[in-house]
Amino acid sequence: MSDWEAPRVLLAVDLVILTVRGSSLQVLLVERGVEPFEGALALPGGFLRDVEEDIPAAARRELEEEAGLADEPHLEPLGVYGEPGRDPRGRVISVAHLAIAPRLPEPVAGTDAAQAWWKPVDDVLSGRLELAFDHRRIVADGVERARAKLEHSALATAFCGDTFTIAELQQVYEAVWGAQLDPRNFYRKVQAAPGFIVPAGDERRPGNGRPARLFRAGPTDSLNPPMVRSAQ
Amino acid sequence: MSDWEAPRVLLAVDLVILTVRGSSLQVLLVERGVEPFEGALALPGGFLRDVEEDIPAAARRELEEEAGLADEPHLEPLGVYGEPGRDPRGRVISVAHLAIAPRLPEPVAGTDAAQAWWKPVDDVLSGRLELAFDHRRIVADGVERARAKLEHSALATAFCGDTFTIAELQQVYEAVWGAQLDPRNFYRKVQAAPGFIVPAGDERRPGNGRPARLFRAGPTDSLNPPMVRSAQ
DNA sequence: CGAATAGTGTCTTTTAGACAATATGTT
DNA sequence: AACATATTGTCTAAAAGACACTATTCG
Numbered sequence: 001m002s003d004w005e006a007p008r009v010l011l012a013v014d015l016v017i018l019t020v021r022g023s024s025l026q027v028l029l030v031e032r033g034v035e036p037f038e039g040a041l042a043l044p045g046g047f048l049r050d051v052e053e054d055i056p057a058a059a060r061r062e063l064e065e066e067a068g069l070a071d072e073p074h075l076e077p078l079g080v081y082g083e084p085g086r087d088p089r090g091r092v093i094s095v096a097h098l099a100i101a102p103r104l105p106e107p108v109a110g111t112d113a114a115q116a117w118w119k120p121v122d123d124v125l126s127g128r129l130e131l132a133f134d135h136r137r138i139v140a141d142g143v144e145r146a147r148a149k150l151e152h153s154a155l156a157t158a159f160c161g162d163t164f165t166i167a168e169l170q171q172v173y174e175a176v177w178g179a180q181l182d183p184r185n186f187y188r189k190v191q192a193a194p195g196f197i198v199p200a201g202d203e204r205r206p207g208n209g210r211p212a213r214l215f216r217a218g219p220t221d222s223l224n225p226p227m228v229r230s231a232q
Numbered sequence: 233m234s235d236w237e238a239p240r241v242l243l244a245v246d247l248v249i250l251t252v253r254g255s256s257l258q259v260l261l262v263e264r265g266v267e268p269f270e271g272a273l274a275l276p277g278g279f280l281r282d283v284e285e286d287i288p289a290a291a292r293r294e295l296e297e298e299a300g301l302a303d304e305p306h307l308e309p310l311g312v313y314g315e316p317g318r319d320p321r322g323r324v325i326s327v328a329h330l331a332i333a334p335r336l337p338e339p340v341a342g343t344d345a346a347q348a349w350w351k352p353v354d355d356v357l358s359g360r361l362e363l364a365f366d367h368r369r370i371v372a373d374g375v376e377r378a379r380a381k382l383e384h385s386a387l388a389t390a391f392c393g394d395t396f397t398i399a400e401l402q403q404v405y406e407a408v409w410g411a412q413l414d415p416r417n418f419y420r421k422v423q424a425a426p427g428f429i430v431p432a433g434d435e436r437r438p439g440n441g442r443p444a445r446l447f448r449a450g451p452t453d454s455l456n457p458p459m460v461r462s463a464q
Numbered sequence: 465c466g467a468a469t470a471g472t473g474t475c476t477t478t479t480a481g482a483c484a485a486t487a488t489g490t491t
Numbered sequence: 492a493a494c495a496t497a498t499t500g501t502c503t504a505a506a507a508g509a510c511a512c513t514a515t516t517c518g
Contacts, residue, residue: 007283008240011314011325051239051323052316080312080327082243084284091283093243093325095312167470185508187471192506209469210515225506399497417481419498435489441496442488457479 009082012094013058014045014135016078016142017067019101019118020159020175025146026118027139028067028101029131036088037132043139044116045094059097067101067116074100074158078142081134094133098142100158103168122178143176150176152226154196157217163200165212166190177229189227195220241314244326245290246277246367248310248374249299251333251350252391252407257378258350259371260299260333261363268320269364275371276348277326291329299333299348306332306390310374313366326365330374332390335400375408382408384458386428389449395432397444398422409461421459427452 017028029041044066048058056075064070075097082093123129124139131139149155150173157164159172170186173179190196197215205212249260261273276298280290288307296302307329314325355361356371363371381387382405389396391404402418405411422428432446 006242006279007281009243009280009283010238011241047238048241049239051241054316055312055314055325077312080287080309082287082327084286093287093327095314095325165470182508182510183469184471184473184510189507206516207469208517209467210471210517212470228507230507397497414481414483415496416483416498416500421480438489439496440490441494442490442498444497460480462480 007091009091009093010087010089011048011055012045012092013048013055013062014043014081014094014096014138015059015062015067015099016043016096016139017063017069017073017099017101018121018142018146018159018176020103020172021118023171023175024120024122025143025175025178027121027124027142028116029119029124029129030066030116032132040132041119041129042132043096043135055095059095059099063099067099069099069101073102074155078138078145081138083134086133094138096138096142098145100146100155102159102161146176147229151228152223154217154221154223157197160217163204163214163216165205165214166197167212168205169197169215173227179229193220193223193225193227194218196223239323241323241325242319242321243280243287244277244324245280245287245294246275246313246326246328246370247291247294247299247331248275248328248371249295249301249305249331249333250353250374250378250391250408252335252404253350255403255407256352256354257375257407257410259353259356259374260348261351261356261361262298262348264364272364273351273361274364275328275367287327291327291331295331299331301331301333305334306387310370310377313370315366318365326370328370328374330377332378332387334391334393378408379461383460384455386449386453386455389429392449395436395446395448397437397446398429399444400437401429401447405459411461425452425455425457425459426450428455 019026028044030044032038032040032042044062046062049061059075063073063075078096078098080093080095084091086092119129121139121143124131124136125143146155156169156172160168166187167183169190170181170183174181195218198218200214200216202214203211204214251258260276262276264270264272264274277294281293291307295307310328310330312325312327316323318324351361353371353375356363356368357375378387388401388404392400398419399415401422402413402415406413427450429447430450432448434446435443436446437444
């Protein structure tokens, strides 16, 4: 064992960036510019820049380079994906991250050299859309993580802008969970968890009817009581 | 970018192996035999054996080599820990795994060259016990994962032997959550989740009182309704 | 005013938790 | 029998969900 040397691997960072557009949960995909899978759709990501780069830093860097999202969206580690033979360039270990982007005006977050598109996660999960590598699995894990965290954490506010109405927050839950919720019960439910959301003063969002009160994300991340998705 | 080459890192696998002994949640620790942190307590683990080794396979190998646990305990990926400067031997990325060992007769799972001990997680989390590297943080994450999963999954059965009584299952919940539960409500609660546990036929465990019925793990992993730990 | 959405009140059903009562074994 | 633990039953309080109703804006 004394002349044995531990093998070295390539370390990549991949991003599952989710947002809600319209009433559907969407994920940001890019077109690969190099082999393998050149031309195929894939998650934004890339190799560690240098051997001293911190993993969260690499994730933030890719978030900005490939998605143009510089303004601190929610970002958390998701998992490690590293089957041998996954990439012909050698043994690659990918550290996937989950990022949540707030509702953007409309335009797709284009970037860099490659192009980027928001695509409905349903199209990815159902297989209607082919992804490079094992990226479909990674998306599935990211979506499942988001669904679970909506129950117990304040993650939903990361999908919204700085201020938002309760109806907008409900749209997030409905898009991520793929379920309809009663607006009246939802209204009281979100306010029952102390510190989840706090009023932002005046009123706005003059939609078709009565303008809705505005809220912003509260101080606590852990929801108690939790938001429960009924057992389908 | 054409003459740029992606950096390579060392890949390690670390194990948070939890069990319940007596009424406390315990974690398996080994004494490090080499620098850095020689002589200090640490999680079992090690480098990938060769560049083609699968990560789950490496985790199972360490589980057997360092803990003597060959018989398929529950094993799941926990997270990635790879700050630069964490290890003087170079850039090391550690993929931590969570393993659950069933209640063992009594003897400590000794092994290999190094020695191993079960230690109460409370001693690790409180800092009474010093651990090498960032292993205290990894233990904390593993314990938190276990606590959370006990609510929504059948993970608790992994702490038990092949068959178990409901009182034994309750001891698992109490040790992991660090809380007291009402045996009568617990009894109905665990049976209310379809597929969580199934009867194993006859009776046994003739303790001091009436012998308890035996159960084994049921087919479903997802608990519905969940076991809830009251909001402390 | 009428349409449309925001926000409140109330009732019913379900669930969580406390705890009495009964069952079945050991000594 | 006395004791200890297992298992069942029952009551009460809290929460989830359905849904009628009121409020406020726009056209």
